[in-house]
Amino acid sequence: MRRARQGTIPDMIQRYRGIVLAVPLFLVCSILFVVTRAPGSISRKAIPGGFAGSRSYAVIFDAGSSGSRVHVFCFDKNLDLLHIGKNLELFEQIKPGLSAYAKDPQQAADSLIPLLEKAESVIPEGLRRKTPVRVGATAGLRALGAEASEQILQAVRELLQHKSSLKFQSDWVTVLDGTQEGAYQWITINYLSGRLGKSYADTVGVVDLGGGSVQMAYAISEEDAKKAPKVSDGEDSYVQKLFLKGSHYYLYVHSYLHYGLLAARAEILKISGDVSNCISGGYHGSYEYGGKTYKASASPSGASFSQCRDDAVKALRVGEPACAHMKCTFQGIWNGGGGAGQQNLFVASFFFDRASEAGFIDPNKPVAKVKPAEFEEAAKRACQLSIDDTKAAYPRVATENLPYLCMDLVYQYALLVDGFAVDPSLEITLVKQVPYGDSFVEAAWPLGSAIEVVSSP
Structure with a gap:
């Protein structure tokens, strides 16, 4: 009887393989349960940059009279803001604004390149083609008159079309009127x-x-x-x-x-x-x-x-x-x-x-x-x-x-x-x-x- 219970090591592993596999699996599951339930654990939404299953980004240029600014926002599938690094947006600005280049539209457009590169750097490469980019010019370009401002806007459109990896439409580069500003302000306050x-x-x-x-x-x-x-x-x-x-x-x-x-x-x-x-x-x-x-x-x-x-x-x-x-x-x-x-x-x-x-x-x-x-x-x-x-x-x-x-x-x-x-x-x-x-x-x-x-x- 005693000899009948003995066997080679491979035979024993084969006989008790269920127990051998179950023990480490149980330990791993237990550890994961403790970690995910631990007080103070970081939620998915709070992790810098997020790793939610569905994220979307938007890049908005505010081309004002005193300078140009870029805002990058990241949203989850419920349209809630996610952190980009430690902040709820990426914000960068440069001076002067587009209107300072009234006689050189190409230079005006090129002035946005550092902001564009910074914006693209925080967006995952796989999402850039899905990320819309808009440029809204305000009082500075309005003051230049229709012809000069349109030449600058067209140069900006060509820049985004040929040198940007972001989703772009020509009508997303425009001079904002007061009605648009008012509508966007309403959206912002009601959203927040x-x-x-x-x-x-x-x-x-x-x-x-x-x-x-x-x-x-x-x-x-x-x-x-x-x-x-x-x-x-x-x-x-x-x-x-x-x-x-x-x-x-x-x-x-x-x-x-x-x-x-x-x-x-x-x-x-x-x-x-x-x-x-x-x-x-x-x-x-x-x-x-x-x-x-x-x-x-x-x-x-x-x-x-x-x-x-x-x-x-x-x-x-x-x-x-x-x-x-x-x-x-x-x-x-x-x-x-x-x-x-x-x-x-x-x-x-x-x-x-x-x-x-x-x-x-x-x-x-x-x-x-x-x-x-x-x-x-x-x-x-x-x-x-x-x-x-x-x-x-x-x-x-x-x-x-x-x-x-x-x-x-x-x-x-x-x-x-x-x-x-x-x-x-x-x-x-x-x-x-x-x-x-x-x-x-x-x-x-x-x-x-x-x-x-x-x-x-």
Whole structure:
């Protein structure tokens, strides 16, 4: 019996091979279970660059007047942002901008090569042909005129077509108008705040106050979209239909040229004439904008909130021409019909800057809740001061902006309340950056452009 149980080593391995194989397999599975369940283990999404099964990238060039910038974003299959290295985007910039090469379009295009190479370097080689690249030029190229700007844009198109490994379409290189900027800004803020993919009533409206123009954008119902007035040839439509995160949106968006903060100063000074009720007392000077010079001298009695507001309302042309639609903002512009998509307003750019400089929001926090009435209160305080007292009271205001602090705050209040008919007591959100996960992301148009292009069917 004892001899019968004995055998060669190969015979024993063959007889007990199931046990031999099962033990190490069990140990490996146990180790994997412990590792994947361990507290603090890194999720797939948090790993730099990600290794999710389905990733997509987008490259957006912001060709501004002061410089060119490139943004690279990476999304997972749910259109959530993934890290690129330690950040939620790759961002690089160079100076000067494309408009500095007005007489040499090829040199303008070539100036983007270092940014292009940096963008391509962070995108896996196998995904580059699937990665869209867009170039959006803004104020700098607009100022060059149609012929010069188109020559530069064509040189950029040829650069991307022949020297880039990215997905490219000719119409992805363009001069952005204010309507496009407003739409992309709306996409950016609603995306970062987790509202895309929900009903239009759950989205937020956006007012973006730049230097040359101001944009209003908010989602409306399909029924209101059908009521949009027809526009003349060459004019931007009031409503854009967007497909984002699996949902269709009808976006009312309008850009008011000449009513950005810096441009509005010129419009108000046209109304006031030789002396202005909006200039800090004791200041006598001039204001330059758009290649023109305007007198900017204070009234002998100093600034006046009520008289300055009258001038601001006249500059906005509230009530003229007469409203030809159901309801208008200013200049006879259709207001989109109102509705749920406008009830929660996010207000960006110069609104945030002036509020922080005037001291009624914390400049160290990227988001603040305020009411339009707080701009009124701040304006009344600023308008009472002489230029010397303004300098002492508002150390955060740049020297060149001090004479116009009263005017800027009055205009911002008038724009919201008289222009856009926002209730003075309505709580609005001033935003510079939007929280996203454990990070903050700039509330700027390039992310909105990226989301649109990767969302396209």
